[in-house]
Amino acid sequence: MARKQLQNLTEPMYYILLCLLKPLHGYGIMQEVDRITNGRVKVGAGTLYALLSRFEKEEIVIKTEVINSKKNYIITEKGNKLLINEHNRLKQLVLDGHNLLGGEIDGKG
Amino acid sequence: MAKDKKKVIRFRSITEYKNLESYLNKMALKGWMLSEIKQTVLTFKKIEAKELEFNVSLLNNMSVFDYPDESINKEYNEICEESGWKKCTSNMTYHIYYKDKNSKATLIHTDSQEEYDIVKSVYKKTEFSNPILLLMMLVMSMVNSFSFNYKVLLGHRSLFNYSFPFIMLIITLILTVPSLIWFRINKENAINNKQLFSFSDKFVNMKNLTQISLMVFYSLAFIFSHFSDSLFGNSRVSLIIFFPTIVSLVLSYYFSKRFKTKKRTRKQNKRFFILSIIAFFIINMTVVTSIMFSNVGSYGRYEVVENKNNYLQLKDFYSDVIEEKNFLESDKSFFIKEYKSYLSYGKNVELSSISTKYYEGINESITNYIFDDIIKEKNKNYNRYNEYEIELGSLEKFEDILLELDTKVWEIDRGYFLNSTKTELILQLDNRIYYIYASLDFMDKSIINICREKLNLNY
Numbered sequence: 001m002a003r004k005q006l007q008n009l010t011e012p013m014y015y016i017l018l019c020l021l022k023p024l025h026g027y028g029i030m031q032e033v034d035r036i037t038n039g040r041v042k043v044g045a046g047t048l049y050a051l052l053s054r055f056e057k058e059e060i061v062i063k064t065e066v067i068n069s070k071k072n073y074i075i076t077e078k079g080n081k082l083l084i085n086e087h088n089r090l091k092q093l094v095l096d097g098h099n100l101l102g103g104e105i106d107g108k109g
Numbered sequence: 110m111a112k113d114k115k116k117v118i119r120f121r122s123i124t125e126y127k128n129l130e131s132y133l134n135k136m137a138l139k140g141w142m143l144s145e146i147k148q149t150v151l152t153f154k155k156i157e158a159k160e161l162e163f164n165v166s167l168l169n170n171m172s173v174f175d176y177p178d179e180s181i182n183k184e185y186n187e188i189c190e191e192s193g194w195k196k197c198t199s200n201m202t203y204h205i206y207y208k209d210k211n212s213k214a215t216l217i218h219t220d221s222q223e224e225y226d227i228v229k230s231v232y233k234k235t236e237f238s239n240p241i242l243l244l245m246m247l248v249m250s251m252v253n254s255f256s257f258n259y260k261v262l263l264g265h266r267s268l269f270n271y272s273f274p275f276i277m278l279i280i281t282l283i284l285t286v287p288s289l290i291w292f293r294i295n296k297e298n299a300i301n302n303k304q305l306f307s308f309s310d311k312f313v314n315m316k317n318l319t320q321i322s323l324m325v326f327y328s329l330a331f332i333f334s335h336f337s338d339s340l341f342g343n344s345r346v347s348l349i350i351f352f353p354t355i356v357s358l359v360l361s362y363y364f365s366k367r368f369k370t371k372k373r374t375r376k377q378n379k380r381f382f383i384l385s386i387i388a389f390f391i392i393n394m395t396v397v398t399s400i401m402f403s404n405v406g407s408y409g410r411y412e413v414v415e416n417k418n419n420y421l422q423l424k425d426f427y428s429d430v431i432e433e434k435n436f437l438e439s440d441k442s443f444f445i446k447e448y449k450s451y452l453s454y455g456k457n458v459e460l461s462s463i464s465t466k467y468y469e470g471i472n473e474s475i476t477n478y479i480f481d482d483i484i485k486e487k488n489k490n491y492n493r494y495n496e497y498e499i500e501l502g503s504l505e506k507f508e509d510i511l512l513e514l515d516t517k518v519w520e521i522d523r524g525y526f527l528n529s530t531k532t533e534l535i536l537q538l539d540n541r542i543y544y545i546y547a548s549l550d551f552m553d554k555s556i557i558n559i560c561r562e563k564l565n566l567n568y
Binding site for chain 1: 166184185187188189191192194215216217218219220222223224226227302
């Protein structure tokens with residue numbers, strides 16, 4: 001089930017991996033996701049913890065150094081590939097939609 | 110209990126975590142703050158009444174075999190606290206946080222699928238036995254519903270044993286079904302990232318109250334049925350029933366203290382647990398069987414010393430009986446005023462034993478049912494043991510050997526001989542049934558008169 005889910009990432013998963021392109025600790029990830037999405041996507045502590053545990057198990061992220069007694073995480077090579085694939089998939093989605101909707105974005109022509 | 114502390118017993122399923130949150134919110138409004146959470150007991154301390162919002166988080170990375178190590182969840186605590194939540198308390202499964210109602214903090218669980226997955230994972234670890242128990246009780250109830258007979262009515266213990274699966278079925282239904290409904294509904298909600306459904310507080314409170322009431326009723330019925338059951342003969346033997354339960358409770362308390370007070374690995378604790386269970390099983394079997402075998406002479410029966418009038422003895426028919434002994438089993442229940450089974454035996458050339466059974470129902474319907482069911486049972490056993498001979502034609506069918514007694518001579522309502530040699534008979538007078546088995550000529554008027562006199566059939 002977990003393996004199948006990680007082929008298509010949910011929004012929180014996608015943004016967490018984006019944030020981990022550079023080393024970051026738990027609460028820092030939550031703040032960064034909030035900032036990038038202008039508050040649209042919220043990741044709770046429990047959700048973040050569960051996702052980080054799953055990512056670690058799948059070797060998509062690893063722990064790096066401990067700074068100010070906080071564990072930091074960073075994306076791995078495998079995680080990077082997954083993120084790029086997901087990004088490309090989402091780009092294709094938007095492109096296909098753009099072609100079929102004839103450039104109508106947000107109801108504008 | 111000091112006024113600034115109180116304990117509340119609260120049974121709950123893991124799927125009721127949202128109801129726990131609203132319960133804690135209400136308690137905080139009344140000035141009680143949760144200070145400790147155990148399996149079924151919540152401890153509160155007195156605080157100034159506040160409007161707080163609680164968030165129950167589920168983590169199940171520890172088992173009963175683990176030494177409680179807060180450092181395992183240190184990172185989790187830090188993230189929660191940095192995001193605006195304060196730690197209230199936790200146990201192996203529940204990690205409870207709170208904040209002021211007006212302060213803004215992201216909820217601890219923001220993804221429905223993740224929340225659903227963790228509840229499911231915790232449920233599998235902590236409540237996996239409930240659906241299995243439900244299935245077992247369902248099967249036992251079905252088996253019991255086909256095996257009801259008059260013997261169930263004879264004593265409180267037999268009534269309890271018969272009804273046990275039905276009571277447990279209701280309890281396990283209440284325990285299991287709401288959780289299964291929760292998973293069914295929320296499986297869809299999780300996929301669609303909708304907020305997870307939870308039952309109303311009223312429903313959960315009613316469910317838990319019903320469950321507790323039934324469990325209390327069941328426990329009281331268990332105690333009553335075993336201590337009121339004179340079929341065991343004495344309460345010392347009845348205590349065998351409680352010995353494994355009491356020892357289990359003592360052992361589980363000891364394990365809990367041992368695992369939680371000294372740091373050992375999970376493997377070491379599991380090994381100790383398994384060895385203890387094996388040792389407990391061996392000791393338990395040794396103690397129980399030695400008690401039972403040491404009382405085998407009087408198990409269920411005790412020797413009658415006084416001269417009772419409502420059973421037959423060898424000396425009623427033969428004056429030269431040597432070493433006569435008379436044994437009695439007796440019982441009663443809500444349906445039977447009295448059930449007595451006598452066995453009189455001794456040394457005599459013509460007759461070595463007489464068995465008399467006496468049943469007195471609370472009303473005619475019950476008595477009629479018992480009478481008919483005894484004959485039905487005899488019929489069934491006769492046909493089962495003599496099936497081959499009956500098919501060959503070398504033995505009569507039961508309905509052919511079932512001969513009516515002369516009700517006028519016996520002055521009874523009805524009666525039958527139950528075997529071809531006419532040494533086994535059953536008779537009914539009002540709410541009383543007598544079953545007699547002895548190698549006597551029960552067609553002989555003098556024998557009949559002795560029986561009538563001795564069994565009080567004159568009134």
